[in-house]
Amino acid sequence: MAGFLLEEQTLYTGNVGACMIQLTCSCARLIHVEERRLVSEWRPPSTKSISVVACNGLQAVCAAGSELYYLEVIDNQILQKK
Helix, strand or coil: CCCCCCCCCEEEEEEECCEEEEEECCCEEEEECCCCEEEEEECCCCCCCEEEEEECCCEEEEEECCEEEEEEEECCEEEEEC
16 A cells, blocks of 8 residues: 555554554654555654554553653544643
């Protein structure tokens, strides 16, 4: 599917409304299914790789190094929350 990152292992993928979320070692991606395009992407700091994720659809927690990142999907955007 266009927009999916195929070069990396997918740690999680799931449906979010009209989109799918894909979490890999380098990023979280939101892909619009009908339009077959990337609509949002989030990446941890450049020196970090995502190693573990938990997701319930609209929320995700990613571990990268010794840091945890809380993400939410709001209005077709992946936003990091503090």
